[in-house]
Amino acid sequence: xxxNTVIDVQDLRVRVGAARIVNDVSFKVERGQTLGIVGExxxxxSMTVLAATGLIDAPSAKVSGTSMLDGQNLIGLRRSKLExxxxxxxxxxxxxxxxSLNPVLTLERQLTEGPEAHLGITRRAARRRALDLLEAVGxxxxxxxxxxxxxxxxxxxxxxxxxxxxxxCDPALLIADEPTTALDVTTQAQIISLVRSLQERLGMGVVWxxxxxxxxxxxxxxxxxxxxxxxxxxxxITDIFNNPLHPYTQGLLRARPYLGGAQEELVTIxxxxxxxxxxxxxxxxxxxxxxxxxxxCETELPPLTDVGDGHLVRxxxxxSGGENVRNAWEGTRV
Amino acid sequence: MTxxxxxxxxxxxxxxxxxxxxxxxTSAWRLVLANKVTLGGLVVLVVVVLAAIFGRWLAPYGIxxxxxxxxxxxxxxxxxxxxxELGRDVFSRxxxxxxxxxxxxxxxxxxxxVAGVVVGLLAGFFGGKLDAIVMxxxxxxxxxxxxxxxxxxxxxxxxxxxTAMLAIGIVYTPIFARVVRASxxxxxxxxxxxxxxxxxxxxxxxxxxxxxxxxxxxxIVQTSxxxxxxxxxxxxxxxxxxxxQPPDPSWGRMLFDAxxxxxxxxxxxxxPGLAIFLxxxxxxxxxxxxxxxxxxxxxxxxxxxxxK
Amino acid sequence: xxxxxxxxxxxxxxxxLLSVQNLQVHFAVRGAAGKQTVHAVEDIxxxxxxGETLGLVGExxxxxSTIANALMRLEDPTGGRIMLEGIDIATLRGSDLKxxxxxxAMVFQDPxxxxxxxxxxxxxxxxxxxxxxxxxxxxxxxxxxxxLLDLVNLxxxxxxxxxHELSGGQRQRxxxxxxLAGDPDIMILDEATASLDVSVQAQIMNLLKDLQxxxxxxxxxxxxxxxxxxxxxxxxxxxxxxxxMEISPRDELYTQSAHPYTRALLAAIPLxxxxxxxxxERTLLEGEVPSPLNPPSGCVFRTRCPIAVDECSEVVPAxxxxxxxxxxxxxxxxVAQEL
Numbered sequence: 019x020x021x022n023t024v025i026d027v028q029d030l031r032v033r034v035g036a037a038r039i040v041n042d043v044s045f046k047v048e049r050g051q052t053l054g055i056v057g058e059x060x061x062x063x064s065m066t067v068l069a070a071t072g073l074i075d076a077p078s079a080k081v082s083g084t085s086m087l088d089g090q091n092l093i094g095l096r097r098s099k100l101e102x103x104x105x106x107x108x109x110x111x112x113x114x115x116x117x118s119l120n121p122v123l124t125l126e127r128q129l130t131e132g133p134e135a136h137l138g139i140t141r142r143a144a145r146r147r148a149l150d151l152l153e154a155v156g157x158x159x160x161x162x163x164x165x166x167x168x169x170x171x172x173x174x175x176x177x178x179x180x181x182x183x184x185x186x187c188d189p190a191l192l193i194a195d196e197p198t199t200a201l202d203v204t205t206q207a208q209i210i211s212l213v214r215s216l217q218e219r220l221g222m223g224v225v226w227x228x229x230x231x232x233x234x235x236x237x238x239x240x241x242x243x244x245x246x247x248x249x250x251x252x253x254x255i256t257d258i259f260n261n262p263l264h265p266y267t268q269g270l271l272r273a274r275p276y277l278g279g280a281q282e283e284l285v286t287i288x289x290x291x292x293x294x295x296x297x298x299x300x301x302x303x304x305x306x307x308x309x310x311x312x313x314x315c316e317t318e319l320p321p322l323t324d325v326g327d328g329h330l331v332r333x334x335x336x337x338s339g340g341e342n343v344r345n346a347w348e349g350t351r352v
Numbered sequence: 353m354t355x356x357x358x359x360x361x362x363x364x365x366x367x368x369x370x371x372x373x374x375x376x377x378t379s380a381w382r383l384v385l386a387n388k389v390t391l392g393g394l395v396v397l398v399v400v401v402l403a404a405i406f407g408r409w410l411a412p413y414g415i416x417x418x419x420x421x422x423x424x425x426x427x428x429x430x431x432x433x434x435x436x437e438l439g440r441d442v443f444s445r446x447x448x449x450x451x452x453x454x455x456x457x458x459x460x461x462x463x464x465x466v467a468g469v470v471v472g473l474l475a476g477f478f479g480g481k482l483d484a485i486v487m488x489x490x491x492x493x494x495x496x497x498x499x500x501x502x503x504x505x506x507x508x509x510x511x512x513x514x515t516a517m518l519a520i521g522i523v524y525t526p527i528f529a530r531v532v533r534a535s536x537x538x539x540x541x542x543x544x545x546x547x548x549x550x551x552x553x554x555x556x557x558x559x560x561x562x563x564x565x566x567x568x569x570x571x572i573v574q575t576s577x578x579x580x581x582x583x584x585x586x587x588x589x590x591x592x593x594x595x596x597q598p599p600d601p602s603w604g605r606m607l608f609d610a611x612x613x614x615x616x617x618x619x620x621x622x623x624p625g626l627a628i629f630l631x632x633x634x635x636x637x638x639x640x641x642x643x644x645x646x647x648x649x650x651x652x653x654x655x656x657x658x659x660k
Numbered sequence: 661x662x663x664x665x666x667x668x669x670x671x672x673x674x675x676x677l678l679s680v681q682n683l684q685v686h687f688a689v690r691g692a693a694g695k696q697t698v699h700a701v702e703d704i705x706x707x708x709x710x711g712e713t714l715g716l717v718g719e720x721x722x723x724x725s726t727i728a729n730a731l732m733r734l735e736d737p738t739g740g741r742i743m744l745e746g747i748d749i750a751t752l753r754g755s756d757l758k759x760x761x762x763x764x765a766m767v768f769q770d771p772x773x774x775x776x777x778x779x780x781x782x783x784x785x786x787x788x789x790x791x792x793x794x795x796x797x798x799x800x801x802x803x804x805x806x807x808l809l810d811l812v813n814l815x816x817x818x819x820x821x822x823x824h825e826l827s828g829g830q831r832q833r834x835x836x837x838x839x840l841a842g843d844p845d846i847m848i849l850d851e852a853t854a855s856l857d858v859s860v861q862a863q864i865m866n867l868l869k870d871l872q873x874x875x876x877x878x879x880x881x882x883x884x885x886x887x888x889x890x891x892x893x894x895x896x897x898x899x900x901x902x903x904x905m906e907i908s909p910r911d912e913l914y915t916q917s918a919h920p921y922t923r924a925l926l927a928a929i930p931l932x933x934x935x936x937x938x939x940x941e942r943t944l945l946e947g948e949v950p951s952p953l954n955p956p957s958g959c960v961f962r963t964r965c966p967i968a969v970d971e972c973s974e975v976v977p978a979x980x981x982x983x984x985x986x987x988x989x990x991x992x993x994x995v996a997q998e999l
Contacts, residue, residue, distance in 0.1 A: 058857040172948045202719035204945045207928035211944060229858060232930035236937045255934045273862035275891035276932040277914065286866055287859035290827045543774040550732045552761035553791045565778040
């Protein structure tokens, strides 16, 4: 583990009853770097990050694997220790800013609570810090806002405050779980550029979860595509757009309209994602795959293979053939 | 590596989309029965209902068989619950009285149910002036203590079982109206109701097809709880001498008759009291159980627990 | 693969089916400051031609869903006219309104709540048939339901299922089948793909296009997603704070927009190309959408507009013609085109 690694997750698994939600997911985030995690609903993307940060403690969920942050394994760590880490080392921003802020506390309380407890600074110092933070996240005229309650702010403002709360103790890692999904496009663009500029200044590592490859293209250096609780492809952000190898990634890219691409037909991926209680024996994408090479795809789980330059892909199509799967969706019914 | 021929590609229309594993929802009844407490309540209710139906023939003695030589006898093999001041068998009278309690419960709650559902549905769905007027009336009815209101109605109409039932029904109508109105207000805003309006459906169709089926949960729960309270109210009215008239027995009436013998013949009050207590408790337990099963959020939790 | 559909200008010569003229929708709200008026839709005019798709784009609070609801008469317009082949449907009541509701059908955003959870799919789909008495007897009705299910690529036995047994995409197909049951002329698609997963979104959009071609339907495609609107529409109307900003044939809007708001919206959308995305120069809009309780005077966009001048606060800009079928409500069109 290099000195720059913020979090190193290996072989993460989450089981809830018979459901296999997360299956052998590994990832690493370096300082100043952003990892994008992309997947549709049910792909296990949120559960992966919740489990990796020790946030899953339901008795019915079984989490295994390791998640190292500052030499400590977060999985199975005591609640009291985790709470200290959340304040100091990991910040979170969630999809819905309306419910992530406490409605009965003023912004000042929510912004000073963490630093007072974790950094051991005085109330006055914490207040000054809160003002700096609000200014840093682009809230104009922050002084009177400290006394405001969350409901007095618009959605975009709330998300800015959430970011301020998440960054209050200068964390090493920022977890952003669909932070712009509930926002309008113009606000989304503001939040993305805000997080990027804060990252340049503060140098934290970021894990950005999204269902939208377009958003990820603007924020991440590397991206992991999740499907059926597995990483099906992982590579540099430019590679995922220019040279996607997994049929699912290829389909996902062509299933969504992008600006300027109006004349092209969208690819239709048939069916729906697999049931985590009943994952296919072989490749998780087998049921919906337009290629399906041979019986191996049905019976054998493809390994996550490095095809060069750290481009990982979990598919026999990409690792044993080559040419034939540059566009798995060519000629399918649209 | 062979090139996969295009023709072999799974040219499936999107309809091959599999349904998410056909919901493994256990039937509501099985969930109710799996809860031991609810099941206990249900068993008690079945016994009470059987007593109400067959009590007359099962009773070892006639309810008005006077045997003065054997008055105020404590429980024994011949008289399981002892005898009262006229030598009547308390067990037989408790058994037969189940009929009155169940009858009062069913009739009065049915009245309240029908009236309350109609009023609540219309008020909740149409809103506006109708809603304001109806709900203010309900507030007025609510402001009176339940028993006082029932007393007033009985005082006007004269004592007796039919008036007691009517009085209890009137008293519980606003409770149903409120519950139904609140649920209707919630369902009315659902997009599927909006969709139905956009299709051009009439209000009657919307109420019948979309609103009513989606508020049955709270109505069932309210019904079971009201049955318990109605039985209590009947006991209270009869205790005050305003319900069942002598010599017919009811649990409340028996308590009324036993009030002079609390020190000398405890069995005269304890057994009818116990009957009321158990029946009311049973209705409450079953009501709670039904609410848990019919509320989707509770239900998911119950199912999750069962899976574990 | 790239079979070109919706190639424009497909429908310039088609007759106008629905004409919205100076539509206004205000709501009264009671708040802390007493009774106030929400200016949800203000002076909106547009035509829908037979067989075309008009995209209606805007951010939250722009009034686009209010327009959808007003056309369906789920909200009552407070001004203006909605002419459906010569009849003003803005003020119809009773049976006249009911017959209009057969000709316009709506598909809602959330397929999970748009279907009655206690009712089988078949019964939901048959509702328009029952309401408008379009089928004689149960046999004909179930035959129609089977045909409708087939039209949206669902198997006939789905008629006996309950909504919770279906996936989101399947439910949205059911909602589309229900909307088609009355054989409408116009379908209003209110964020109909917004709550679906990317791969399912594509299925639904392709299905909608397919149905339009086969049945000659006219769509009003309401969405916040400019890329989806580009994919679906022939023409696009952009709204902001209840007012029309720009209306134009699709390709012109996306390449030669003549309004600063449209340009800002387009600039805010992430590109599917990380290199271009990071290197592109763009002006992000500052601030927030003002409250519709108290919209700015003059041009409603002026408070966030990068090219606003003093004059913008004085007059409400009229939609001026900047190209064929292309109107922009901006007094500085030449400057906007340089943005």
